[in-house]
Amino acid sequence: xxxQSGGPVGQSVPRVDGVAKVTGTARYLDDxxxxxxxxxxxxxxxxxxxxxxxxxxxxAFDWTGITVVTADQLGWGKGLAAGGFGExxxxxxxxxxxxxxxxxxxxxxxxEPLALVAAPTRARALAARAALTPRQTAKPPVLTVDDALxxxxxxxxxxxxxxxxxxxxxxxxxxxxxxxxxxxxTVIEGTYETGAQxxxxxxxxxxxxxxxxxxLRIAGSMQCPYYVHKAMKVLLGCGPDEVAVAQTVTGGGFxxxxxxxxxxxxxxAMLASAVGGPVKMVYDRDEDIAATTKRHPSRVRHRLGLxxxxxxxxxxxxxxxxxxxYLTLSPVVLSRGVLHAAGPYRCDxxxxxxxxxxxxxxxxxxxxxxxxPQTTFAYERQIDKAAxxxxxxxxxxxxxxxxxxxxxxxxxxxxxxxVGTDDIIRAIRDVAxxxxxxxxxxxxxxxxxxxxxxxxxxxxxxxxxxxxxxxxGRATVRATADGRFEVLAxxxxxxQGAITxxxxxxxxxxxxxxxxxxxxxxxxDEVPDSGPTVASRTCMVVGxxxxxxxxxxxxxxxxxADTAGVKGDLGALAAAMFGRKAELDPQHGGIAExxxxxxxxxxxxxxxxxxxxxxxCYGWAGxxxxxxxxxxxxxxxxxxxxxAVDVGKAINPVIVKGQIEGGTVQALGWAVLENIVYKDGRxxxxxxxxxxxxxxxxxxxxxxxxxxxxxPFGPSGAKGVGEIPMDGxxxxxxxxxxxxxxxxxxxxxxxxxxxxxxLRRGDA
Amino acid sequence: MxxxxxxxEVRTVEVSAWKRLLDVLREDLRLTGTKEGCGExxxxxxxxxxxxxxxxxxxxxxxxxxxxxxxxxxxxxxxxIDGSTVLHAVQRELVVRGGAQCGICTPGIAVCAAHLCxxxxxxxxxxxxxxxxxxxxxxxxRCTGYQLIVDAVIAAASPASNQEGGS
Numbered sequence: 001x002x003x004q005s006g007g008p009v010g011q012s013v014p015r016v017d018g019v020a021k022v023t024g025t026a027r028y029l030d031d032x033x034x035x036x037x038x039x040x041x042x043x044x045x046x047x048x049x050x051x052x053x054x055x056x057x058x059x060a061f062d063w064t065g066i067t068v069v070t071a072d073q074l075g076w077g078k079g080l081a082a083g084g085f086g087e088x089x090x091x092x093x094x095x096x097x098x099x100x101x102x103x104x105x106x107x108x109x110x111x112e113p114l115a116l117v118a119a120p121t122r123a124r125a126l127a128a129r130a131a132l133t134p135r136q137t138a139k140p141p142v143l144t145v146d147d148a149l150x151x152x153x154x155x156x157x158x159x160x161x162x163x164x165x166x167x168x169x170x171x172x173x174x175x176x177x178x179x180x181x182x183x184x185x186t187v188i189e190g191t192y193e194t195g196a197q198x199x200x201x202x203x204x205x206x207x208x209x210x211x212x213x214x215x216l217r218i219a220g221s222m223q224c225p226y227y228v229h230k231a232m233k234v235l236l237g238c239g240p241d242e243v244a245v246a247q248t249v250t251g252g253g254f255x256x257x258x259x260x261x262x263x264x265x266x267x268x269a270m271l272a273s274a275v276g277g278p279v280k281m282v283y284d285r286d287e288d289i290a291a292t293t294k295r296h297p298s299r300v301r302h303r304l305g306l307x308x309x310x311x312x313x314x315x316x317x318x319x320x321x322x323x324x325x326y327l328t329l330s331p332v333v334l335s336r337g338v339l340h341a342a343g344p345y346r347c348d349x350x351x352x353x354x355x356x357x358x359x360x361x362x363x364x365x366x367x368x369x370x371x372x373p374q375t376t377f378a379y380e381r382q383i384d385k386a387a388x389x390x391x392x393x394x395x396x397x398x399x400x401x402x403x404x405x406x407x408x409x410x411x412x413x414x415x416x417x418x419v420g421t422d423d424i425i426r427a428i429r430d431v432a433x434x435x436x437x438x439x440x441x442x443x444x445x446x447x448x449x450x451x452x453x454x455x456x457x458x459x460x461x462x463x464x465x466x467x468x469x470x471x472x473g474r475a476t477v478r479a480t481a482d483g484r485f486e487v488l489a490x491x492x493x494x495x496q497g498a499i500t501x502x503x504x505x506x507x508x509x510x511x512x513x514x515x516x517x518x519x520x521x522x523x524x525d526e527v528p529d530s531g532p533t534v535a536s537r538t539c540m541v542v543g544x545x546x547x548x549x550x551x552x553x554x555x556x557x558x559x560x561a562d563t564a565g566v567k568g569d570l571g572a573l574a575a576a577m578f579g580r581k582a583e584l585d586p587q588h589g590g591i592a593e594x595x596x597x598x599x600x601x602x603x604x605x606x607x608x609x610x611x612x613x614x615x616x617c618y619g620w621a622g623x624x625x626x627x628x629x630x631x632x633x634x635x636x637x638x639x640x641x642x643x644a645v646d647v648g649k650a651i652n653p654v655i656v657k658g659q660i661e662g663g664t665v666q667a668l669g670w671a672v673l674e675n676i677v678y679k680d681g682r683x684x685x686x687x688x689x690x691x692x693x694x695x696x697x698x699x700x701x702x703x704x705x706x707x708x709x710x711x712p713f714g715p716s717g718a719k720g721v722g723e724i725p726m727d728g729x730x731x732x733x734x735x736x737x738x739x740x741x742x743x744x745x746x747x748x749x750x751x752x753x754x755x756x757x758x759l760r761r762g763d764a
Numbered sequence: 765m766x767x768x769x770x771x772x773e774v775r776t777v778e779v780s781a782w783k784r785l786l787d788v789l790r791e792d793l794r795l796t797g798t799k800e801g802c803g804e805x806x807x808x809x810x811x812x813x814x815x816x817x818x819x820x821x822x823x824x825x826x827x828x829x830x831x832x833x834x835x836x837x838x839x840x841x842x843x844x845i846d847g848s849t850v851l852h853a854v855q856r857e858l859v860v861r862g863g864a865q866c867g868i869c870t871p872g873i874a875v876c877a878a879h880l881c882x883x884x885x886x887x888x889x890x891x892x893x894x895x896x897x898x899x900x901x902x903x904x905x906r907c908t909g910y911q912l913i914v915d916a917v918i919a920a921a922s923p924a925s926n927q928e929g930g931s
Contacts, residue, residue, distance in 0.1 A: 021864045022870055023855060024798070025838075031790075202904065252866040494866055497865070654861065657862065660909075662907045662909045665910065687802070696903070696910045696913075697898055699910055
């Protein structure tokens with residue numbers, strides 16, 4: 001169902017919010033005028049596990065004008081209408097995470113919220129927080145996944161397992177699987193570990209709440225207004241119309257503003273209720289790094305059974321993720337992790353097991369890639385070892401064994417259309433050139449070793465299985481009285497360009513200039529629920545809704561004009577239609593079309609066995625990285641990074657390039673720079689001085705190749721792009737380091753001290 | 765009482781000499797284009813020019829600014845003859861070339877990059893792109909991967925671009 005609209009689709013129109021952003025007039029939450037707003041801050045636990053016994057106030061402090069809120073004073077169960085609250089948990093997938101820990105409750109991680117403070121100025125709020133001391137009794141914490149699985153200390157149910165998965169392909173039980181594995185000429189085995197990663201959006205978490213028309217209004221930095229809305233309905237004990245949630249200009253998300261904003265919204269709501277007026281909370285960087293979600297640390301055991309010709313006869317993967325103290329989104333992250341764990345390679349017998357476990361770390365959560373980068377790291381290290389074992393060049397080995405149309409994935413999904421393997425293989429091959437010379441001297445005069453690494457991977461676009469059907473996202477396109485058009489959806493722009501591509505898609509389908517289309521900031525009382533802004537689904541799924549709604553609206557307006565005998569461009573027709581008042585849609589104050597998601601034909605997914613079409617389609621990607629290691633300092637320099645990504649159709653090539661390159665750099669950082677250090681359950685480097693991310697100077701000139709293998713059911717053929725660039729570059733870096741030094745690097749981040757240790761061990 | 769020339773206007777504020785310049789700009793003068801990303805001089809989101817030199821305004825005390833000139837992102841564009849806003853060449857190129865995504869680091873990058881384009885920092889021998897990477901290394905962007913920002917700064921620094929931009 002590709003459109004013939006042409007027009008702005010496929011053009012690099014400048015982003016619609018660009019001028020506001022370069023002139024500093026874009027207003028983020030902390031920039032808004034909120035008259036009379038008090039400043040909220042959070043009192044947090046300082047132990048990883050124990051009990052919250054009470055809160056001591058310094059009697060010497062001047063408490064005038066200070067509001068302190070603890071969970072015990074909030075009137076739980078009374079509901080918003082009766083001046084109280086609903087239920088004290090953050091509604092996401094489970095009920096285990098309190099919004100504010102009651103006294104006597106079990107502290108499950110460092111920096112868990114225990115009390116809230118509001119004051120007229122931020123300085124006073126911080127001073128008051130310093131004058132509050134929580135009384136806590138410490139218990140032994142669980143800080144490793146092994147201790148969690150031993151379950152001597154129980155944090156979640158009896159086994160500390162939040163969620164487990166088992167995917168079987170080509171066998172019925174473990175015995176049969178082992179028979180297949182035993183048939184391998186060679187078995188490559190490895191254990192791979194990845195560290196936590198901080199999203200490090202440059203705008204820290206920020207939210208405000210104020211009483212509004214008998215209910216409550218929430219505004220702030222977020223990816224998913226309807227997630228916050230759902231959490232607020234439960235927390236406040238109110239109906240959907242008593243609370244509204246609006247997104248403000250959002251300074252980066254990367255998953256970090258998927259679930260955590262509900263926590264800030266809850267706290268702002270509690271404080272706004274206590275002070276009877278607006279309250280805003282803007283986290284310090286230190287607090288944001290220490291307390292909010294990060295990418296799940298992982299350990300993946302991988303066995304690759306190879307026939308003598310190098311083809312794969314069995315794949316066995318066991319994934320463990322550290323979910324942290326509460327369940328949050330861990331089951332879904334694990335799901336995506338296991339669904340990608342076998343990789344885009346042909347194999348008839350595959351077993352994937354996965355567990356997400358509870359520890360006393362602050363909860364880990366959504367981060368671009370959502371479990372897939374962890375398992376991709378493991379399988380792409382394995383494939384490199386397999387290629388090396390068989391004496392086949394790494395890219396050639398991938399070419400021989402990668403999935404093509406007609407093959408099936410680990411869930412038995414038959415790949416039909418939109419398989420970008422050949423184009424990706426060719427794209428990398430075309431630009432690869434010669435590998436760098438192994439030995440050399442760098443500009444500091446130090447001896448260096450150089451190497452080249454590759455990775456090949458895929459990423460499912462959209463929600464897993466029947467997720468999109470269950471969600472049934474909706475979007476509206478409407479005409480306004482001045483002959484312009486608006487796109488209404490809850491999908492947010494957090495920098496990735498959603499409102500610009502929606503503008504392009506709608507303008508293309510309407511056949512009007514992009515200047516005539518506007519995408520208002522989403523608020524739950526103004527836009528339909530098009531679903532959360534996650535899972536590489538915004539362009540493919542919601543963009544598809546926008547395209548269909550716009551096309552339907554255009555047909556309706558043109559049909560009316562035919563009947564009424566009115567002529568002109570679509571804007572003029574819409575304005576004329578308004579003039580007649582005949583066709584006004586009372587619900588949307590105008591001429592509007594709302595459409596709901598409909599799955600492409602033939603989608604089958606079995607949630608019980610985890611078999612079938614795990615995703616409507618996949619993006620495909622390949623990465624080449626050249627590295628140089630300074631043998632004196634053990635520093636890694638990235639010399640070159642080529643990244644080819646199949647996005648189906650680039651609705652806006654510059655925006656797509658920006659998405660690919662941004663994800664690439666986050667992945668390169670995860671490989672060699674970004675190191676979250678936990679000490680006794682606390683983030684020991686919770687500041688930007690010690691918790692570093694790549695700068696301009698750390699990154700080579702990026703060589704980005706956009707590949708377009710259209711997905712027949714995406715808007716103009718588009719599929720996902722947001723996450724896939726995060727999946728593979730880290731493995732390419734580790735493979736390149738292995739090539740340079742002759743040492744296996746199976747844990748990331750690879751820090752200079754890891755290289756020093758590896759070389760000292762004489763692995764070389 | 766502290767007197768600062770801000771974007772060409774003399775502004776007087778009654779604040780502690782220890783107040784951060786960042787807070788003076790955002791709270792007292794309501795110039796909210798300058799952002800706080802870390803509060804410790806690492807991310808560069810709060811970059812402004814102090815007497816024409818880029819500084820992290822989170823690390824500068826108001827007292828240090830008395831009698832000096834500050835340029836913020838709000839001061840980069842100029843007013844055209846017809847009253848319209850004429851973007852600085854760097855701002856224009858950041859928009860056109862995709863150098864701004866979420867936009868929260870953009871004011872700091874625009875200020876620092878405008879300084880590079882308007883000074884001789886990128887002139888002379890040597891790879892201009894490498895110079896941009898080194899001179900902007902104090903400004904962290906988590907969205908773009910930097911490539912498109914470098915493209916924008918190089919384009920803005922070219923003589924043709926400056927003529928066209930009329931800055």
